[in-house]
Amino acid sequence: MNYTNNRTVSLKKMMAMAGLFWFFFLIFYLLGALTFHSGEEAFTAFYVWFNGSIFYPVLATLLIATLAFHVVVAVTRQLSNNISSGDRYKKPYPKAVPRIVAWSGASIILIxxxxxxxxxxxxxxxxxYSEITNIFQxxxxxxxxxxxxxxxSTHLHHGLSNVLQTLGVSSKQHKGIALLIVLLIMAGYASIPLGILYAKV
Structure with missing residues (x-):
């Protein structure tokens, strides 16, 4: 029993670390995307450098590996819980949110x-630069x-709030901070299509 519990805790922590890796990538990707506001030359220069650097294939490999691990652990844990505990896992998850909504959200993210x-x-x-402009038209x-x-944003807020708890830090003190971080990140990403729309007008 102790072995099973220890393995579950270890998998949760590793899953949390995989999620954190994607969180930091999301910020890095945003910083690169925001060069769009500096004009075509700066935006193109950044992505030409990034795609041609040794950093690109290493990061791509890590992203694929951590995403696959995150998804596989989440699905197998849920299937295992359903088999071993039956109706107990038919409660709303997370609180006040039906499981089908939570899993549909995760599926949308993956797609x-x-x-x-x-x-x-x-x-x-x-x-x-021109392709991005055309896409958001x-x-x-x-x-x-x-x-x-x-x-x-929904998954990120839930993850940021709970990953701290999984790693041994109380998440209740960080829900507000997690919400602020999510809003700032989403505002950054939204600024690009909004900027294109404003320029068109």
Missing amino acids: FIITHTVQMLSINTVDL RPVMWAIYGLGMIAI
Whole structure:
């Protein structure tokens, strides 16, 4: 029993670390994306440098590995809990949120990450500025990115609040800070399509 409990705790901590890695990447990615406001030359220069650096394949490998680990552990833990404990896990999760909503949000995030990645890989880095501008001139892309950002912000707030508890720090003291961090990150990402819309007007 102790072995099982220790293994569960270890997996939760590793899962939390994988989530933190993606959190810091989200900030790094935002800082790069914000160069969009500095103009085409600065934006293109950053991504040409980044995509051509040794840092890119290393980061891409770590992102794929940590995302796969995070997803596999989350799914297997939930399936294992359902089998071993039955109806106890049919309670709302997280509080006041039906499990189907929580898992639908996670599924939307995964689909959004895959869609966004494929989309970015299909774009020539040299033409990235104009391609991004064209993308956000289509209403359907606003809907897709808006839904993705909402799902990410919800998951991120929940994760930031609870990862501290998983790592041994009380999360109750950090819910407000977690909300502020999420709002700042989402505002940064939203500023790019909003800037394109403003320029068009």
